[in-house]
Structures are given as C-alpha cells and as structure tokens.
Amino acid sequence: MFRPTPQGPLTRIRMASTFLGRPVYAVSAYAFADLLIDTGPPQRAAQLVEWCRGSAVRRVVLTHHHEDHVGGAAALQEELGLPVLAPATAVPILAEGLRMPLYRRAVWRTPRRFRAEPLGETVEGEGYRLRVIPTPGHAFTHVCLFDEERRWLFSGDLYVHERVRYLRRIESVREHIASLRRVLALEPELLICDHAGILESAQERLAAKIRWWEELGGQARELRDRGLSEDAIARRLLGREGLLVWFSLGDFSQKNLIRALLADAPGSSGSPESPLSGHDGHELFHL
Numbered sequence: 001m002f003r004p005t006p007q008g009p010l011t012r013i014r015m016a017s018t019f020l021g022r023p024v025y026a027v028s029a030y031a032f033a034d035l036l037i038d039t040g041p042p043q044r045a046a047q048l049v050e051w052c053r054g055s056a057v058r059r060v061v062l063t064h065h066h067e068d069h070v071g072g073a074a075a076l077q078e079e080l081g082l083p084v085l086a087p088a089t090a091v092p093i094l095a096e097g098l099r100m101p102l103y104r105r106a107v108w109r110t111p112r113r114f115r116a117e118p119l120g121e122t123v124e125g126e127g128y129r130l131r132v133i134p135t136p137g138h139a140f141t142h143v144c145l146f147d148e149e150r151r152w153l154f155s156g157d158l159y160v161h162e163r164v165r166y167l168r169r170i171e172s173v174r175e176h177i178a179s180l181r182r183v184l185a186l187e188p189e190l191l192i193c194d195h196a197g198i199l200e201s202a203q204e205r206l207a208a209k210i211r212w213w214e215e216l217g218g219q220a221r222e223l224r225d226r227g228l229s230e231d232a233i234a235r236r237l238l239g240r241e242g243l244l245v246w247f248s249l250g251d252f253s254q255k256n257l258i259r260a261l262l263a264d265a266p267g268s269s270g271s272p273e274s275p276l277s278g279h280d281g282h283e284l285f286h287l
C-alpha cells in the first residue's frame with residue numbers, strides 16, 4: 001500500500017509492508033513545504049522516490065531510527081540527492097546499518113545504510129521554523145518537531161494511540177511519559193502522528209495518554225502489593241495476550257507494559273535488562 005493524501009499544506013503518505021501477501025501495520029510519512037518527515041518502510045522506498053520526484057520535497061528529516069520510518073531515506077539520498085537529517089544519536093546507527101530481530105526483518109526488511117546529518121535545535125526553511133524536541137521513551141533516539149507558529153507537533157511514534165497496551169522490552173514508560181509532558185507543555189494544537197494520522201485536540205489526546213498509563217501503573221502497583229505476579233496483573237488489567245507476543249518472540253507484550261510500569265515506579269531499581277541485549281552492555285539489536 002502506498003497512498004498519498006493531501007490535507008491542506010500537509011500531505012500524509014500512508015505506506016504498509018506486505019507480509020505473506022497481506023498489508024500489515026501501516027505507517028505514515030508527511031510532506032510539508034520542502035520537507036519530507038520520515039520515510040516509511042524499506043519495502044515502499046521505490047514508490048516513495050517516484051512520488052518525491054514530482055513533489056516540492058528537497059530535504060528529509062527523520063524522527064528516530066526505526067526501520068518503518070527510515071526505510072526510504074537511503075534511496076531518496078542516492079537517487080534524488082536529497083540531504084537527510086536525523087537525531088544525532090541515530091546518525092551512527094544509520095551509518096552502521098540497523099541490526100534487527102528476525103520478526104522485524106521479516107515484516108519490514110532491513111533498511112540500507114546511509115549517512116545522515118545530525119539535526120540541530122531547529123529546522124528552518126521558507127515559511128516554517130520547526131523546533132527539534134528530544135522525546136526519548138519509544139526509542140532513545142526519538143525527537144518530535146514543533147512548529148511554534150502553527151502549533152503543530154510532528155510526533156513520530158510518541159503518540160500512536162491513546163491506550164497503547166503493548167510495549168517492547170526495551171521501552172521506558174517513565175521516559176515516555178516525561179516526553180509526553182515535555183511536548184504537552186508546548187501547547188500544541190495539531191498532532192501529526194506517524195500511525196494515527198493528523199489529529200486535532202492535541203493537548204487533550206496527550207493528556208489522556210499520560211493519564212491512561214499513570215492509572216494503569218497505579219492499578220498494577222496495587223495488585224502487586226496484594227501479591228499478584230506480573231503475568232496475573234497483565235491478564236487482570238489488559239486481558240489475554242494477542243498474537244503479537246508470539247510473533248515477536250515476546251519482544252512486544254502486555255506483560256512488558258506492566259513490567260515497565262512497575263519498574264518505573266518510585267523506589268524501584270529500574271527496568272530489567274532486555275534479553276535481546278548482550279551481557280557486556282553491547283546491544284545485539286538496535287531496538
């Protein structure tokens with residue numbers, strides 16, 4: 001699937017990979033002025049290059065290093081000569097090439113390596129000025145882009161859904177909530193999300209997401225104090241695990257969310273080490 005939809009001065013480009021012949025897990029990139037913000041999965045790179053060829057896009061900005069956001073960047077750089085800007089922490093990962101668990105390689109394919117330039121504090125061009133806001137949690141490299149004048153927030157994967165029920169092992173809920181608060185304080189009006197699309201009432205939505213995780217965390221702590229295991233708490237509060245947990249070999253699960261909420265509680269010793277990380281602190285995969 002490759003579906004560009006103009007919405008005023010923005011164009012949302014929805015893309016999905018196909019897995020076993022079916023479209024799976026759509027993700028969006030956005031064209032705005034001379035910018036393309038994120039680039040979809042590697043499987044759609046050729047279509048994205050063709051679309052950009054006839055567009056006003058002259059620069060690419062990436063919100064984080066994940067393969068469903070950086071997949072078209074190498075081709076856009078090589079074939080159209082477009083400069084690519086990425087969060088400074090993502091630049092070495094993108095230059096080295098992503099190391100991904102098999103289930104993610106199967107869905108998205110592995111993006112080709114490329115050299116990105118590190119983002120500074122702003123991205124400016126004719127008629128726009130975007131502030132680069134560090135927003136770790138979903139990924140340690142994650143940034144949002146904020147247009148102060150229009151009060152638009154390009155939020156990458158920071159929002160995704162109000163009630164996210166699954167978490168990857170590596171994600172930190174505490175950092176993620178702090179990032180949500182940081183962008184909420186900017187008082188955005190439009191939320192431009194790589195999964196949920198272009199959403200009004202940005203502040204209400206961000207506040208609702210914070211509330212959902214905080215309330216869930218409170219309930220999880222209460223059940224833990226009553227002696228329930230993480231598995232039992234996850235089942236009680238979120239129901240049965242779906243297929244995603246099997247497909248991702250446990251990388252995505254409801255239990256990870258409960259564990260992260262409990263680990264991030266005041267007085268705890270922090271998140272447990274990810275089984276997908278090496279023991280010497282060297283990451284086996286770029287999560």
Ligand SMILES: [Zn+2]
Pocket residue numbers: 064066138139157
């Ligand atoms: Zn992501």
